Amino acid sequence: MLATTDIHAELRDFDYARNRADPNKGLSRAGGLIAGLRRSAPASLLLDNGDFLFGRPFSELPDRGAAAVIESMIRLGYDAVNLGNHELDLGFDTLVGAVNGTELSVVSASFLGPDGAPVFPVGRIVERAIPVASDRRAVVRIGITGVLPPRCLGPSTALGAANIRLADPEEALLAAAAHLREQGAQIVVLLCHEGLSTEDGEDLPQRLAKSGEIDALVLGHTHETFPGPAWTGLPGVDPEAGTVHGIPAVMPGSWANQVGRIDLGLASDPVLGFRVVAHDVGLHAVNPPNADRPPNAPAVLTASQGAHAAMLRTYQEPVVNTDRSLFTFFAQLGYCPSTRMCAAAIARAVAQAVPDKTRGSLPIVGLAAPFMCGGYRGPGDYVEIRPGPISRGELRRMSPHSDLVIGIPGTGRDLRFWLERSMSAFHQILPGEHAVELIDAGFPPSDFDVPFGVQFTLDISSPAMCTSRGMATGEAPGRVQDLHIDGQPVTDDMPLIIATTTHRSGGGGRFPIPQTDAAVVTDVSIADALVDALAAGVYPATGRMFNFAPLPHTRAVFSTGPRAMAYIPDDARTRLKPLGVGRDGFLKMLLNLSAG
Incomplete structure (x- = not known):
């Protein structure tokens, strides 16, 4: 399972404000890294945890680069994306207009309409064939859902103007997980647009991990990374193994500077069909200190070519x-x-x-x-x-x-x-x-x-x-x-x-x-x-x-x-x-x- 978060429209390894290359970021480079990681596993998922749509690179363009971002993610083959607070930068209606009618699979259990019903699909089930013996493969059904905690939104009027509200994230997870299990999900993955915190003991990610409803967790919003030593001493968190209350979790930075990886080892289960029995969590930088950089993904370069050229002209004015x-x-x-x-x-x-x-x-x-x-x-x-x-x-x-x-x-x-x-x-x-x-x-x-x-x-x-x-x-x-x-x-x-x-x-x-x-x-x-x-x-x-x-x-x-x-x-x-x-x-x- 591969994950990005908080891309903020950073499609290329280029800094438009400084008018120079920036080797430390960019979905084009992350795409090259993703291709290599995919080849190393018999089956994979590609997920994003929100704040992908808008950011500083294409802010001067009429659509803020949204079309180029969505096309890039579709071409890279994202299986599901969560919604973050910055997806609402231009208002809820703009967000809906940008993602509706595209092949991008948005999942969110958080957004509720006036009638209390979910506005977006609360989850998606993805099937993958995995080897279970030297000559045999079986299909595993993975359910993916996402939440956006209301406190990440701050005092924004974007939802109120559209008569939309955000659900309590713990209640939203329970409902979405139950729905996915009813639909046959054997593994449930949560995309939570919030990071770990050391301020008040156990915070939302820890509570969600203890819910008993998820098998893997992707975090974000704070632009930080996990696993890592910065989280030593946090209740329920193993910063070396990359787990939160035993659940494998990853927080892959921002601006596509990291690709998070969660490897899941599965075993047959008489009730669920499969269950997680082993895991390994890691982060992969697009500009590793002692290794070659991954190549740019041609799919992202092609999808972003028009936006890139327009920004180069615009920033000289x-x-x-x-x-x-x-x-x-x-x-x-x-x-x-x-x-x-x-x-x-x-x-x-x-x-x-x-x-x-x-x-x-x-x-x-x-x-x-x-x-x-x-x-x-x-x-x-x-x-x-x-x-x-x-x-x-x-x-x-x-x-x-x-x-x-x-x-x-x-x-x-x-x-x-x-x-x-x-x-x-x-x-x-x-x-x-x-x-x-x-x-x-x-x-x-x-x-x-x-x-x-x-x-x-x-x-x-x-x-x-x-x-x-x-x-x-x-x-x-x-x-x-x-x-x-x-x-x-x-x-x-x-x-x-x-x-x-x-x-x-x-x-x-x-x-x-x-x-x-x-x-x-x-x-x-x-x-x-x-x-x-x-x-x-x-x-x-x-x-x-x-x-x-x-x-x-x-x-x-x-x-x-x-x-x-x-x-x-x-x-x-x-x-x-x-x-x-x-x-x-x-x-x-x-x-x-x-x-x-």
């Missing part, structure tokens, strides 16, 4: 001008014109969407992350835009995704914990330490949300309240101090509006989302918000977005791109001492934290 340089070289030091511009544009879009009588005097805090800010993608992966025309491709470098802007009512406490999640990017550094790396290399820049409209002090001598993957550590009191909006202290009970994106509200980055029914989902994408703000000449004030709390006699090593030398902020020159370019290609700078 100039769309707006800037009168100042926009870059991300010093984002983790609080200086980031690019990300601050994004946060300001998001806040502006929410302010325009929320009626004055609703908002009243509530402050709006914009939040955005420097997606291209070094990290594991290397020393060349930074935004650097000079004054003048900005192409659509450069705009995507500032904010690569096409999610919609959303305003979420919350409190000062919500904002503080949101920032604590971001500020977990820093290592804990105690007064008097020297030459300690400032940034946790395992923390993704895409989760480093910084605010527009807020000022605060950051005390990195305190422990982080979250891990790099967003799991709560239980540490207190936190790092974010002296939080102010326009000079006014932010108290825990102060009402405000958090301006962010549907990616965050849907759980992306594991940020603490305020629970509310009053969120305002705009029809404005981040890119459109940026174009509108830049065209209007609405630039945020320059300067730092946060200050470090002074740590006497303390210095830390800050790594950035070599081209940062041309953009060192004037008021940072006395605190930053260039050390040269290291073996990893990053420019090393010694940051004096004595004065904050």
Whole structure:
């Protein structure tokens, strides 16, 4: 059984925002890997666990690349696909129009219509002939179903507008499994669009695994991988064997960067016909570190050829001008014109969407992350835009995704914990330490949300309240101090509006989302918000977005791109001492934290 998840329309090993090849992703490469894995087994299934249809690669095309995605998956021979939260990015009716009438086999026990009946097939039974003796084969019937937990959707209006609701995932599984067994399924596979979590003990995937109704489990949504050592100590989870309460499970990353594999060994059963008696779980990377990359699958290259050519043309088009340089070289030091511009544009879009009588005097805090800010993608992966025309491709470098802007009512406490999640990017550094790396290399820049409209002090001598993957550590009191909006202290009970994106509200980055029914989902994408703000000449004030709390006699090593030398902020020159370019290609700078 082979599985992908969270492909997000990444059909090729190409990054349109950066205008270069990316060897670490792409369904075309995964397709080549799948072909090889299929040849190694006497029978196989190919499944996807949702969030396949929409993403950043083809967001500028009229159909967001949906036709190319579906055709690619059909040509690769997917046996069943589940639906994720991002399938609803353009609304429920758009989703239905995209998948209906195609040969793609959608399964979901979650979507219920006004009458309570399932909207999509709750499951599918696939038959495979397997060898049971040297000269004999038998047919095994595999039932496949899928669920989308409601909490993965966040405060979206996509379902409510269509009078559709999501079923309780545990109830949906029980009903779907019973239906599949009645139809003759001997093995039941669950596609669950949710990942493992270490926050609250046993979570939904563990409960589903204990249901007694499934024989294999595919997870997703969080873009993480399983099996792996990150899940050591989680109740009921064996991170080495790849099981959840004894059920073989796999979580194959995102963007088609991994293919998950679950091998099932079957034995005859007098009641069911077959039962699982052995299993082996593994992950296969499309860019393995010590092996050759798989070839591109011709079927995907052919199906995506038109969309690929259109995007190459589109990303070269100039769309707006800037009168100042926009870059991300010093984002983790609080200086980031690019990300601050994004946060300001998001806040502006929410302010325009929320009626004055609703908002009243509530402050709006914009939040955005420097997606291209070094990290594991290397020393060349930074935004650097000079004054003048900005192409659509450069705009995507500032904010690569096409999610919609959303305003979420919350409190000062919500904002503080949101920032604590971001500020977990820093290592804990105690007064008097020297030459300690400032940034946790395992923390993704895409989760480093910084605010527009807020000022605060950051005390990195305190422990982080979250891990790099967003799991709560239980540490207190936190790092974010002296939080102010326009000079006014932010108290825990102060009402405000958090301006962010549907990616965050849907759980992306594991940020603490305020629970509310009053969120305002705009029809404005981040890119459109940026174009509108830049065209209007609405630039945020320059300067730092946060200050470090002074740590006497303390210095830390800050790594950035070599081209940062041309953009060192004037008021940072006395605190930053260039050390040269290291073996990893990053420019090393010694940051004096004595004065904050």
